[in-house]
Amino acid sequence: NQGIKAEDIPVVAFSVGEEELAGFDTAPLVGHLAAWNYFQSVDDPANAEFIKSWRGFIGDPERVTNDPMEAHVIGFNLWVQAVEKAGTTDTDAVLDAIIGLETPNLTGGIAKMLPNHHITKPVLIGEIQADGQFEVVSASDLVPGDAWSDFLPESKLIEADWTAPINCGNYNTETKACGASAL
Known part of the structure; x- marks a missing residue:
């Protein structure tokens, strides 16, 4: 970070999350910001269950979760609902069925598949902590993709x-x- 301190010039990263920070000494990064739709530190029962399940599956009680993982959880759950609604795994039928379906996200909201094949998600701003996690300092309402x-x-x-x-x-x-x- 070239010695730039967050209290002097806070930097906002748009593609840095828990996984990227896992291999770094985060001390010089504390206070800088990141923008994502999910942070592991979000206090929500669904998120806590996901983290527990992931760590059990991977066999590492310290392994982090991240935004792309949450996106896959949402996408898979919507796909399952669409297959059930369509009664088939046929691609065209599933694509037609998926529009308008909703599933909980891991931050306490609902992801809805829109007609443009994008979903609703919140925008979160997180502040980097010494332990490589983020404290959410700002959260939007659901934003349509x-x-x-x-x-x-x-x-x-x-x-x-x-x-x-x-x-x-x-x-x-x-x-x-x-x-x-x-x-």
């Missing part, structure tokens, strides 16, 4: 909607075109 940015001119008019009649991941709302010609 968006496949395209309204702030970039190239994608301002593009949306993803995997329901009829659009059924397209890059649909131009102005030209009504789908696919590469929409961009």
Whole structure:
């Protein structure tokens, strides 16, 4: 960190979590921040059960969990629900069935699959602690995932909607075109 102290210039990392910090001396990083949708330190019964289960499975009582792991828990649970709803593992049927399904996340909220095949998740800001964990210092309400940015001119008019009649991941709302010609 080149000697930059959090109290002088706090740095926010967008791809640093518990797993990345596990191999570091975190003393010089204490107080810096990270943005994720999940931190192991979140106090929630579902999270505590997941951590216990993971550590039991891996056979390491100190092993950390992280945001990508929570994303897989959510994705797998939504997939199971969609297979049950569709009555099959056929890809197209599952893709149709998954839209609108909800499952608990590990931070106390609900993840909902939207028509754009993105989910709702909170945004958490965590402060790095000496033990390599994060103290959540800010948490948003659930934020709907968006496949395209309204702030970039190239994608301002593009949306993803995997329901009829659009059924397209890059649909131009102005030209009504789908696919590469929409961009």
